Amino acid sequence: MAESSGSSKTPSKIYESVESECLAFVKECAAEFRWRDLSKDVIMDIGCGSSLNCCNAILKEFPDVKALVAVDENRSVFSSINEKDERIQLCVGNIIKRETLKEFEGKMDKVISTNLIHQVPNKKLAFENVYYMLKPGGEAAFLFALDTCFCPFIEAMLKDPPHQAIYKVSEVFSQTLHFNCVTFNKL
Ligand SMILES: C[S@@+](CC[C@H](N)C(=O)[O-])C[C@H]1O[C@@H](n2cnc3c(N)ncnc32)[C@H](O)[C@@H]1O
DSSP: OOOEEEEEEOOOOOOSSHHHHHHHHHHHHHHHHTOOOOTTOEEEEETOTTTTHHHHHHHHHOTTOOEEEEEESOTHHHHTOOOOOTTEEEEEOOTTOGGGGGGGTTTEEEEEEESOGGGOSOHHHHHHHHHHHEEEEEEEEEEEEOOOTHHHHHHHHHTSHHHHHHOOHHHHHHHHOOEEEEEEEEO
16 A cells, blocks of 8 residues: 655745746755755656746756656647757656556656646546656655635636736736645655
């Protein structure tokens, strides 16, 4: 039977860009898990998006990392990626469809994900599937927006033309959403 231990904290800072948010998240992970040498580690970034923000943050903080697996359910995010480090493997996969990530099961040293979990309808299944990806002793960390009434409110507001004209989505979300950072280990 699988066991896990975990922790959760709410970052207090609002970041200027998603890129800087992801870099801060990777630094947070490094402090939480005491990451030093990742030269033997394979790290999966789930919901990587077209900017590969987390992969690039890992490469910046840990230039010796062994390999990265960048996963996204949307194939089109990969079409705009022209240049990438050769250690990044791009993979179309859906974290709530375990069969789409079968080849990676039990092979990941670490799994990270930013700005995805709050979009996933079945979060329990997502966390379970991440668990399957990890090697024993593997670590996982997630940054996601807490489930507040602001999300549906803002989404509705942004569909309303007068409000669409006033607000930029990124500004509204960074000012109103509270982010939570959750980590766990596979024992
Ligand atoms: C808001 S973007 C975040 C991108 C990146 N992690 C960041 O923080 O900059 C969410 C990404 O997750 C992908 N995504 C959504 N649902 C997913 C799922 N179930 N499995 C894998 N990727 C998913 C989307 O296609 C999108 O590229």
